[in-house]
Amino acid sequence: MREKKDFNFALRWAKVQEHQNEGYQSSRKRKMILGIGGGILALILLGGAPWLWSYKIKSDLNVVNQKIGTLSEVDKQVRAIDALNAQMQNQKQMSNLVQENTLDPGPLFEKLKKLLPAGTTISAFSLQPDKSVTMTLSVPTPVDVARFWLSFENSGLFEKVDIKAVSLEDKMQNISLDLKLK
């Protein structure tokens, strides 16, 4: 390169324009490469979207499972408590049922004995949980029937005393009674 002893703006301008063109070309080339690269990347992303979505769901699931794993011990304990509670509830119900169904007829018998005329026999007796009493009696005479009927009525033990039918024959009377304790 010759030593530069004079100005020459024409030459300088030509170089500046050349430089600008090179810059423009290289910038255009760079933009093109970036565009192509971007396009390829976009295609890859677009093609891989379902796979990526599935991957995301799987990874979310794993995270949830891990959380569940950490809570399994608590869950076991909760389950055990629930089972025990249910068992307890059943037993309580059973106990109530037993308690409700277990009525001691002894005291009632003692009271009835006093109300029944002499010679009366109780052939059947049933005391239900709803306090209904069913009994079958054998009374020596119809008069006795009237007697125990009045006794029952006046005893105040039963809500209503009703005798469906009484034979007028002077003989042993078999009477079925459905009563309800007060």
Add this chain to the structure above:
Amino acid sequence: MKTKWVALVRGNRWVAAKVRVVRRNVSLKILALSEYDQNEEESPVSNVLQLRTWLKKEKIPLKKLQLTLSCPGVITRMITLPLLPAKDLDKLLTEQAAQYFTVNIDDYLVDYRIVEKIEEEGQKRLKVLVTALPKSQWEPLWNMWQEIGLEPKVVDLASDCLARLYSRLNSRNLKKEAGEQPKDMAIVDLNSDGVEFLLLEHGVFFLYSDMEADLTGLPDNPVNQVDQAQQTQQAQQAQQVQLEFAERFNPVLRTLAEFLSFFAMRHFGKNVDEIYLTGEMASLPSLPELFESELEIPTCPGFVDDWKPSYSKNVDHPDKSWVKYGSLYGLAIRED
């Protein structure tokens, strides 16, 4: 001996000349000379057409024409660098030129030239002149040249052409053996729309600046007018004319005085030896006297040692018109 076409472009004005140059003794013969002044009021398209017509009419070869440009806003920087290979120097002063200027360098077209090789503190160094030309000035001109089919291979700067001419003339008859040194000088390129200042230190570029000035409508010969006024017993009117003349040049003189003062400050009080006037206003009578009286430095229109170009017989040239084209002569003696 070489014959070439050169042109000075200053705004809308063109001066083209066909010159024969003998570079060895700076001998110049003007073979053809033509001036063209575009009308600013006309449309750019019309101006392009007129310029093309003028170039064609004057038979100016568009491919061989060398141009020198004078435009406002040019910035120069003189920098000293260590010796560098030409390629590295080119890279430094073009790609990294921004470090030498405070303006946004993208708005300028930057070029440089090696002024001289010096030795400082035992180290060889290069003194380089870096110049930034506003693209706002350059691009419209370049586009117009393209439109008229002009593809200049050389576009120089008018101020640097002046530096070349005066420097060559200054050192032409120098007796270096006797220890003679080129003179320090100021060159003032006076034109109707602006003035350019150039200071040379021992023939080497020292300072360049320009200023806008309106020197249009000045009387061609104020002295004569004064004489005429005296003859007609209107001395007061004549004095008024002279005062106006001085007043119009006052800003130019004040600016030049500042540059000269700067030069003197950098040279231990020594000022330039001479002031030379060139440009279209340089031939105005009584102007050298005005400069001398205001600045107290010998001033003369024209060139060193009364150098002047010769003219071919068929070239019409008014008296003293040769003073006007200093930058054109400087372009003519360029080595390429």
